[in-house]
Amino acid sequence: MNTKVQVLDDKILVSLSGEFDTAAAEEMEKSLQPLLDCGAKDIFIDCTELDYISSRGLRILLVFLKNAKANGSRLVLQNVNDVVRDVLELTGFVTIFEIE
Amino acid sequence: MDSSKRNRIARVGFVVLAAVLIEAISITQYQRVRSIIEEDMAVQSKVVLSAMVSDVDHMLETTEHTMNENLWIVRRYLDNPDSAFAALTYLIDDNPQVAAGFLAYVPDYFPSKGRLFEPCALRRDGAIVHSQLGGPEHDYTLSEFYQKPASELKPSWSNPYPDAPEYYANTITYSYPILDAKGRLAAVCGLDMNLSWLGDTLNSHQPYPSSFGMLLTQDGLLVAGPPESRTAPDKVEKMLEILRIGATRTEDKKLAIQTSNMLRAPYWQVVEVYSTDEAFSRILKMRRQSWLLVLIALGILFFMIERYTRGEKKLSEASAEKARLSGELEVARNIQEEMLPKVFPDNIFGTVKPALEVGGDLFDFYRRDGKLFFCIGDVSGKGVPAAMLMSVIHSLFRIVSRSEDRPSFILKTLNEQICERNSANLFVTFFVGCIDLYTSKFYFANAGHDKPFVLSESAELLPVKANLPLGVFPDTVFEEQSIMLTPGQSLFLYTDGLTEAKNKARVNFGRTRLKECIDKAIADSAAVPQTLISRVGAAVSAYSHGVTQSDDLTMLVINYAPGKILSDKITITNDLSEVRRLNEFVKGFLEQLDVPVREASHLRLALEESVVNSISYAYPKGLKGEITVYADSDFKEVRFTVVDSGVAFDPTAVLSPDTTLEANERPIGGLGILLTRKLVDSVSYCRKHGNNVLSLTKILI
Known part of the structure; x- marks a missing residue:
């Protein structure tokens, strides 16, 4: 699991690659800390290379989403593949995440 | 109106119709009999009449004969007035029917005897006495019996006249003119x-009590009639x-x-009067009697119809x-058959042959989570x-x-379920x-099977403990046993209907x-399930030929044919970092x-989530344990x-979260x-030997 975070003036660009499984989620919480300090910036998460996500991964995304909403900013998931989309649909997360 | 009432009216109508028909027949017959009788009566009265006519004829003839035979004596002593008495005596003595004889001379024939002289001999009290009747008080020249022969100069019969003030004009006279x-x-x-x-003679042989005969002159004057003792005078008057x-x-x-009229002088008319009622009274009586019989017969008929229809109705x-019950049994039977498996794979076959319409036997099988569950049972009764x-x-x-x-x-x-509500005290071997x-x-x-x-x-025989049947005691312990099967082995399950099938000598199969x-x-x-069952079934049928099947007959054969199996396992510690190892294992399997990538990802995720749950919930903080994951597949299912080995935790009992909530509420x-x-x-869970056992099954293809 690799993550890249780019903090720009008006937004934060994130790209996730590999498998966002339970073990990865344990490690992710630290590397994605900037997303919690985003202020009012919108967050764009590119999922092009994200192959897999577990419920732990989803929970981390949910924490970011709740934080962003509290700050009045957006969190957008981009280029979600079928496997990840299946999980988002099965959990009902498609309705709460903004997906492009 | 309901049909039974309508039927009843129809039955009453039928009986009434029968009564009307019988009455119609009776009336027709009565009319016919009546006309026959009327004809007979007419004939009979004609016979009576002709007899009466000939009686009267005979009487007149004998009188005329007496006159003719004995008139010579009168002629001989014609001019001797005193001898006339003797001649007349002679004359009437000859004929007992003659009441009197007289000789009325023309006026002044014997000057010595006065103008009117009429010597007479008459019967009185059995003797013949003489009397001279002519005189001023009895001018016979004015009488019909004198005038008619005197003027015509030939004999004649007078009309009847009363010779005494009696009811009937009961005297007649035969007069004969004598010339000088x-x-x-x-x-x-x-x-x-x-x-x-x-009158007495005419009425002495009447055919009916109220019939009577009369004799009338041509002018309709009554000559002779029935005595008053027989017929009331006013009835006679009425007939006249x-x-x-x-x-x-x-x-x-x-x-x-x-x-009927006489064919000779004085051409009187003989009349016969009879009462038709009297003649028919006997038939009427007969008719009344027959009516009584008919009524009784109709009553019996009605009673029989009622009884019959009631019997029919019952x-x-x-x-x-019976039809309703057998229809319901048919439905019950269908429901039962619906419950029994109907589609069999190659390696399983079963049959139930109930002894009655519905049976107390059952078998079942189905596959779940890579396991074949099956049962066979027999309800007592x-x-x-x-x-x-x-x-x-x-x-x-x-x-x-x-x-x-x-x-x-x-x-x-x-x-437990059966014991709770088993008022019928039935038990079940299972x-x-x-x-x-x-x-x-x-x-x-x-359970006692x-x-x-x-x-x-x-x-x-499978070395299985019998235990008690179901429904006997609620706290019965059923010991579980197990053996390892070798691929190719079969199980033959049956109910006691098979082993207790009897032959004619009442010996069990x-x-x-x-x-x-x-x-x-x-x-x-030939131990293939279906073949084996038909062979055993045929053997039992042949054995118990001619004996009624007394119990349900059920067989189930399962051939253990697992086919190609892929199995593997991995044991990890209860640490989230171990999940990665698990994932690699699953991926490889x-x-x-x-399995296509997307499905494989799904399976991986399902398993990861389950194992993470075990790590998170089954082991209290700090407690070390192992988790083993077995992977099995026959290439159709995984x-x-x-x-x-953690504390009991059934993830299937945890409620699923609501996936429709907003982000803030999730x-x-x-x-x-x-x-x-x-x-x-x-997904199925069970706690087995102190372990949590969770099975995830996914059908491939």
């Missing part, structure tokens, strides 16, 4: 006849009246008249009830009560075994088996014959099965079994179980 030598009238000789006896107007019946048609009600309990047990088995893997627990639950198709382990528990056979080289029969099939390589946990449930086809 010069041919002049000298005297008229007459013979008086009293006709009062004639009717005769005068020329009728033949009274107005009320009760009296009929027949008349019969039809009974047969309708037969017919509807047994069938109803059988249906209940069948449903319970399906429901309980859906979430419970262990045969002993399935039996325990079934037993065998539950579960074959793990990936491990070849055969778990089973028995016949031991199944295990078939390999030969048929051997028995387990020994059954074993021989199965062994023979094995030797013939699924690649061997050629099953992962997660076994951990709880952080609970998603793992939701995903697991949604990503595989079946």
